[in-house]
Amino acid sequence: MPKSLSFHKLEERRVITILVAKTRQQELFYLTGKHARAELKEIRLREKFFCPSCKAPLLLKIGEINIPHFAHQTRSDCDHFSEPESSLHLQGKLLLYQFFQRLDLKVELESYIPQIRQRADLLVNGQFAIEFQCSTIPVPLLKQRSEGYRKLNIRAIWIKGLKAPCREEIGMLHLKTHEVEMRRSTEQVSFLLLFYPPSNRFYYHSNLFYVSTNRWVGKTKSIGTNKQVFPFAVPKALTKEEFNVVLGIFRNARQQYIRSQLYFDNRIKSLYCRLCYELRLDMTNLPAWFGIPILGAECLKQPAVLWQLQAVAGWEKGISVDMLIASGKLVLSNPARATQATVLVSDYLALYLISKDHSSKDFKLLDIAYDNYCKSLRKLRK
Structure with missing residues (x-):
């Protein structure tokens, strides 16, 4: 791919994969793990699915390895702000959806917000947009998304997806520019919230001290979803x-x-x-x-x-x-x-x-x- 190809051109050539579709009866159909693969294959034979955003036809993909998901039948620029989905991203969104459900919170998976043309990975109580980010995202785009939510009085919470668990220690961290921008600041400390789907576990990089360029010193600690709360737990200050x-x-x-x-x-x-x-x-x-x-x-x-x-x-x-x-x-x-x-x-x-x-x-x-x-x-x- 030529280096001169613009970011927008890359966006247009993506295939968007999603977990929510509309049926012919205009009802939302969620792939949240409720249906077994065999059951989904039977549903696929008798039902047609459409994108909630652009109304285009969707394919229901049911492989043996990847999580069942929907995909546009043709390459699409639907939902300009979505990232290409990976198996890690799909799994993470499902687990986060289940986490919020266990807390008896009103949670919507892949909620499309037409006023700002953005699709939140999860929308909690209509007040919190959870963005589970597994790939690199340009900082201007990250800020644009957050600002879009802010205009509607929705608080954006960014969570970085992890491909491997972190070592729990105080040590040197290598953070990319967009990861630094994803930090949350509270009355106690600022921190980066991360999620590792394979072990259903949250990680925190907190008490971050800048060293140089992409190097920071911070404390890494984890907590399982069974002990996590919402709004998310805040890390403690460092002891002496x-x-x-x-x-x-x-x-x-x-x-x-x-x-x-x-x-x-x-x-x-x-x-x-x-x-x-x-x-x-x-x-x-x-x-x-x-x-x-x-x-x-x-x-x-x-x-x-x-x-x-x-x-x-x-x-x-x-x-x-x-x-x-x-x-x-x-x-x-x-x-x-x-x-x-x-x-x-x-x-x-x-x-x-x-x-x-x-x-x-x-x-x-x-x-x-x-x-x-x-x-x-x-x-x-x-």
């Missing part, structure tokens, strides 16, 4: 011991970054080396308070050690945080995040001044950094 693990991972990431800078052919071109020279710091052995984890640091593109060195260098020269950000020396991930960056850098400088007056031993740094983490959470609750 857990935060110390995050601190250790950041320390290792900092050392990796420093080694990469020391191997520069021309250290004059290395911003890290220049900042260490300006601040009269040993570039091979920085004080512990440089490169520490702070919530919300994704508003800056640079690694923690670099933007924190720049913040201190600006403070030493008497440059205000606003001026430092306006100068472009601190690279924003989005110009609209300037205010967030100002608060972030100001909070770090306050932490830096406290740290400077104490011993640089790890236990002191842990106390100060964890206290800052807790303060950040309290700000989110306001």
Whole structure:
């Protein structure tokens, strides 16, 4: 397929597969696991099915491996916003549908909303659109879908589909741009909600600290559908011991970054080396308070050690945080995040001044950094 083929052209060439169809009597027919395959084959002989959205004829496919589903008889651009279905996606939607039913909630499978021409994977109580996303989705499209629901006072909840279970630990996570956009923010923590259909289990990536590009440090924990609630359970804040693990991972990431800078052919071109020279710091052995984890640091593109060195260098020269950000020396991930960056850098400088007056031993740094983490959470609750 030519690289120049547009996103919209790709959309037009898809075959949409769905779990809900209309019969000739204009009644909705759901493939929710209620009918056995043999029963479905008999129904297929005497009934015709049509797409609830575009009214086109549908095929009822009943294989031995894949979940029974409907598909348009011809390639279609029906429901512009739907993704191509996979077996994982179909299975996940069915299990989520059954989960909501067990909670005695009003749930509609693949509910088409004509006002915005969108089909929600599941619509719960008419107020929550559940989007179970198994494939990559362009961020503008993700935002467009969420905005469409918002206009109708429907809350969009994005759930990432998993092809394999996650390790439950505090560790380094590799998140794609659209996955970061799928995060939910609550009064406690922000988190990414995931679902693994083969084990009927929800996973959480929570307490996410930005490292660089697609790398984050976070806590991964799971819960079975038999213990899950709705609205979905919210992860807890990190304990001091857990935060110390995050601190250790950041320390290792900092050392990796420093080694990469020391191997520069021309250290004059290395911003890290220049900042260490300006601040009269040993570039091979920085004080512990440089490169520490702070919530919300994704508003800056640079690694923690670099933007924190720049913040201190600006403070030493008497440059205000606003001026430092306006100068472009601190690279924003989005110009609209300037205010967030100002608060972030100001909070770090306050932490830096406290740290400077104490011993640089790890236990002191842990106390100060964890206290800052807790303060950040309290700000989110306001």
